[in-house]
Amino acid sequence: MRLYAAVLVRGFRRYATYRTATLAGVFTNTVFGFVIAYTYIALWRVRPHLGGYDLGQAVTFVWLGQAMLMTTALFGGFEAELIDRIRSGDVATDLYRPADLQLWWLARDIGRAGFHLLGRGVLPMAAGGLFFPLVWPASPGVWAAFLLAVALGVVISFALRYLVALAAFWLLDGTGIVLLASLAAIFFSGMLLPLTVFPGALGVLARALPWSALLQVPADVYLGRDTGARLASALGFQAVWAVVLLGAGRLVQSAATRRVVVQGG
Amino acid sequence: MGTQALIRFEDVEKVFQVRRKAGRLRRERHEVRAVDGISFEVPRGEMVGYIGPNGAGKSTSVKMLTGILMPSAGRVTVAGIDPSRERLRLARRIGVVFGQRTTLWWDLPLRDSYELVRRMYRVPDARYRANLDRCVELLDLADLLDVPVRQLSLGQRMRGDIAAALLPDPEVLYLDEPTIGLDVISKAKVRDFLREVNAEHGTTVLLTTHDLTDIEQLCRRVMVIDHGRLVYDGGLAGLHAIGDSERVLVVDFDRELPPVEVDGVRSVRVEGPRQWLRFPASASAAPLVARLAARYPLVDLSVREPAIEDVIGRMCAGSQGL
Numbered sequence: 289m290r291l292y293a294a295v296l297v298r299g300f301r302r303y304a305t306y307r308t309a310t311l312a313g314v315f316t317n318t319v320f321g322f323v324i325a326y327t328y329i330a331l332w333r334v335r336p337h338l339g340g341y342d343l344g345q346a347v348t349f350v351w352l353g354q355a356m357l358m359t360t361a362l363f364g365g366f367e368a369e370l371i372d373r374i375r376s377g378d379v380a381t382d383l384y385r386p387a388d389l390q391l392w393w394l395a396r397d398i399g400r401a402g403f404h405l406l407g408r409g410v411l412p413m414a415a416g417g418l419f420f421p422l423v424w425p426a427s428p429g430v431w432a433a434f435l436l437a438v439a440l441g442v443v444i445s446f447a448l449r450y451l452v453a454l455a456a457f458w459l460l461d462g463t464g465i466v467l468l469a470s471l472a473a474i475f476f477s478g479m480l481l482p483l484t485v486f487p488g489a490l491g492v493l494a495r496a497l498p499w500s501a502l503l504q505v506p507a508d509v510y511l512g513r514d515t516g517a518r519l520a521s522a523l524g525f526q527a528v529w530a531v532v533l534l535g536a537g538r539l540v541q542s543a544a545t546r547r548v549v550v551q552g553g
Numbered sequence: 554m555g556t557q558a559l560i561r562f563e564d565v566e567k568v569f570q571v572r573r574k575a576g577r578l579r580r581e582r583h584e585v586r587a588v589d590g591i592s593f594e595v596p597r598g599e600m601v602g603y604i605g606p607n608g609a610g611k612s613t614s615v616k617m618l619t620g621i622l623m624p625s626a627g628r629v630t631v632a633g634i635d636p637s638r639e640r641l642r643l644a645r646r647i648g649v650v651f652g653q654r655t656t657l658w659w660d661l662p663l664r665d666s667y668e669l670v671r672r673m674y675r676v677p678d679a680r681y682r683a684n685l686d687r688c689v690e691l692l693d694l695a696d697l698l699d700v701p702v703r704q705l706s707l708g709q710r711m712r713g714d715i716a717a718a719l720l721p722d723p724e725v726l727y728l729d730e731p732t733i734g735l736d737v738i739s740k741a742k743v744r745d746f747l748r749e750v751n752a753e754h755g756t757t758v759l760l761t762t763h764d765l766t767d768i769e770q771l772c773r774r775v776m777v778i779d780h781g782r783l784v785y786d787g788g789l790a791g792l793h794a795i796g797d798s799e800r801v802l803v804v805d806f807d808r809e810l811p812p813v814e815v816d817g818v819r820s821v822r823v824e825g826p827r828q829w830l831r832f833p834a835s836a837s838a839a840p841l842v843a844r845l846a847a848r849y850p851l852v853d854l855s856v857r858e859p860a861i862e863d864v865i866g867r868m869c870a871g872s873q874g875l
Contacts, residue, residue, distance in 0.1 A: 291672040298669065302660045305701070378654050384619040385656070386644040387673050549623050549637055 292395040299399020317412040339484035351416030358404035367453035371462035437506035440526035447533030478504035558594035565627035589781030602768035605778040648723035652730030674721035688716035708739035798859040
């Protein structure tokens with residue numbers, strides 16, 4: 289376990305070395321935050337209480353989205369690198385090391401997410417808070433629940449993208465599936481519009497898919513919409529998806545390893 | 554176990570199924586026998602060269618040794634372990650360097666990658682420090698430890714990779730093209746280091762390379778593999794005898810002469826007063842020179858040894874008909 293803790297720390301540090309890139313990213317997040325916030329304001333003026341949010345909650349949702357965009361890696365992250373390693377055969381060098389491939393990349397990605405939460409999350413949120421009347425959690429308990437929801441969101445995001453990356457063992461070209469996964473993440477996480485806005489079957493489906501754990505669930509926890517039993521079921525929903533997807537990743541990983549070891553890729 | 558064989562190949566085969574385009578939609582399956590019945594043993598502490606042309610089956614063999622590939626037939630044993638069955642248990646005891654691939658962490662200083670190696674292989678602290686010091690000294694890494702790997706030159710990175718493989722004190726070290734792309738000085742440094750590690754720790758080394766100087770300087774034993782078969786296994790000197798190689802006597806006469814006619818040599822080239830004469834590598838040069846000097850106005854001469862590349866090239870070309 290100490291190995292993976294060390295990997296996690298390096299995953300964090302790896303991103304911390306690129307300070308200019310981080311600042312540029314914060315700037316981009318902030319600009320997008322403004323653009324989307326004004327769009328939402330226009331929308332909520334016409335349709336107040338759309339999706340059950342008041343205007344303040346809707347604008348807060350926008351800035352939460354900007355703050356979590358990188359943390360739960362809605363645009364993707366490590367999978368491009370892993371796919372490259374699979375395609376070039378470098379993944380072979382990962383297989384003869386006495387470390388578990390999935391845990392290794394998970395530790396790396398949690399380290400990365402930790403950095404992005406601080407580096408790309410806090411500043412845009414603060415900038416949003418300066419110019420818009422944002423909702424802030426009332427109690428430390430809500431903050432704690434929110435951070436837990438974010439952590440579970442990070443694990444689910446990793447597990448989904450790990451499956452996407454492993455597909456490269458069979459597809460060889462991962463571009464298509466990465467793009468598809470990224471589109472799904474942006475739409476079904478609630479990044480475009482809160483999932484509560486979608487009516488009927490689409491809304492039910494969107495809220496049941498794992499991507500909702502990447503933004504919608506943590507945002508609702510933050511906004512204090514989920515408390516008590518609803519909070520427990522929201523976190524439970526995330527935990528179940530995390531376990532299911534990590535487990536699926538393990539199965540696919542052993543199939544992929546067998547494929548490489550027995551057939552030679 | 555009576556023998557000290559650390560690596561053992563017993564009639565090992567590896568067959569790949571390859572699909573080939575045979576029409577607009579039709580695909581034909583056919584078999585590629587990358588390794589076709591290879592047997593050998595490497596005793597503990599030996600340094601062996603494993604060479605052959607591209608596509609001969611070298612990398613496939615190394616992959617079977619590390620457990621990344623499972624043999625289609627036959628048995629591979631390394632340190633008493635079946636690699637493909639217990640890959641992770643074996644992983645703690647072997648070091649692998651693929652010259653064209655790095656295991657170092659690209660964005661972080663070299664030191665961080667080593668720190669991860671320490672945890673991954675659970676190297677005891679004192680051991681780790683001693684090994685790191687030795688690697689730093691012999692591979693000249695002192696100024697590089699705090700440099701991010703992406704900023705290292707190829708030679709520096711390669712030295713970094715070799716150190717990473719040796720930090721956990723592996724019993725067996727597989728090197729795949731460890732000097733590829735390195736300049737003369739870096740190559741010499743790497744070779745000195747490997748020689749030292751082998752002598753001091755008795756590390757068994759299997760070296761795959763295209764640079765035959767690596768082999769000539771490091772290995773007493775060479776295995777030549779071609780088309781998935783072992784075509785030679787023995788000393789470096791024996792390669793010449795087996796490969797029918799010839800040495801060349803370059804002679805200068807005091808004037809232009811027609812091609813010389815002396816038993817045991819044949820003139821292959823004439824350029825003014827200079828002639829190139831081939832003779833079997835196994836024959837002694839002295840009596841030939843005496844015979845030449847007796848019949849011709851000899852001014853100067855030199856003997857050229859056959860290049861090992863040529864010997865192996867000839868050996869592999871010859872085995873193609875098999």
